[in-house]
Amino acid sequence: MPNTLKLLLGFAFFAGGAVQSMAQNTVLNIVQELRFKLTGYYQMSGTENSTTFFRNAGKVSITNKDIINLLERQLNIIFTTDAKLMLISATPVDPTPRVVVRDKFEGEKFDTEVTQFFGAEVLASIEDTKINKNPLKTNGTSYDVLAFELKLTEANFRIQGFANMHVGTGKYEGESAAIVHTGKVNTTGSGEYQVSVLGAAVPVALFGTVQVTGSEVKAMVE
Amino acid sequence: MRPAILLSGLALGALAIPVIVGLLPNATTPHSALFDETIGGESSQANESQTHEPSSLRQVGVPPDNALPQLTNMAAQVDESTAADTKEDEDRVQARVAELFELSSKLAPAALETLLAEVRNQNPEIRQAALDAISQSGNRTLIPRLLQAAEETEDADQRRAIAETVEFLNLPTLSEVMSETNNP
Secondary structure, three states, X not given: OOHHHHHHHHHHHHHHHHOOOOOOXXXXXXXXXXXXXXXXXXXXXXXXXXXXXXXXXXXXXXXXXXXXXXXXXXXXXXXXXXXXXXXEEEOOOOOOOEEEEEEEEOOEEEEEEOOOOEEEEEEEEEEEEEEEOOOOEEEEEEEEEEEEXXXXXXXXXXXXXXXXXXXXXXXXXXXXXXXXXXXXXXXXXXXXXXXXXXXXXXXXXXXXXXXXXXXXEEEEEO | OHHHHHHHHHHHHHHHHXXXXXXXXXXXXHHHHHHHHOOOHHHHHHHHHHOOOOHHHOOOOOOOXXXXXXXXXXXXXXXXXXXXXHHHHHHHHHHHHHHHHHHOOOOOHXXXXXXXXHOOOXXXXXXXXXXXXXXXXXXXXXXXXXXXXXXXXXXXXXXXXXXXXXXXXXXXXHHHHHHHHHOO
């Protein structure tokens, strides 16, 4: 078993102590926010003059708003302008964290699970960190490769990229509970969007960043 | 005669060398002087009583042996306190970055003013977070103020970052493109 996994399992035992008195199906998860800032190139209709054909590239921006708009139509739900894309990772290590849309309604937070349409994957994570044993405290860097995939009727894309992440300690009720990675992923990838219900899909070449922020650890019933 | 004069000159020169060396200024550096006066005071005095060497021949920058553990401890303490300060600064920056991103979904003028003000922050991470938050907002009314901020800065990297943000805001969004295509 790799040393990193042994160490992280050590965190799991520590975190497990914090939830001894809780129900058996309550787990600790890391809750982080995702922010997508992508630029897409797509092929526009060709043009020509008397001597030359022109193949024209169009450019488009894609942010969280666009992704949430697409999810709204897929799910038939209307989200507010405060809706956020959240990444929920199980502790101690989660190679396939879940994605939810977090919104507020009448002051109450509610999460809409969208993992079947919008997935995330940690393809590699190599840490260069210092872990203080007592109290448990982590600091350092990790070299991560993350992938995100959107699969909707109207649009889909898969992007993947490398990030030099900051490694810190996530706390649950004031106690160290998890190792948390935050940072900006430089991504590239491809996708397509549907022009219309009966129309052809338009391929898109994508590049940009995905920011992963936050180090909250929450107890969740699963 | 000539050989006699030559021999006399050589003899005089040989006698002059120790005199000249004795007259050279003390060659201690501030660094080694610090060790003598503070950490290695006692031992340096002992060394002086045991050995007598011309100050000009003393090794520069070499502390007494018993000063090394104390120096190592001092260096470690400085490292720890520097690391703690750095961690606190990092936490403050991360907290501010999170606050700025919260503002990206707000339409209130005060929120937008805060974002624009932070575009000029001394900390490059906070500046970039403000620009990213403005990009997330998709608010094109901020473009003239961003262009003004770019003109007012002499930092080429800052100007480039602002220009990239303006270019991103000027792009049609995927939602707009799909909406136009579906509703021509």
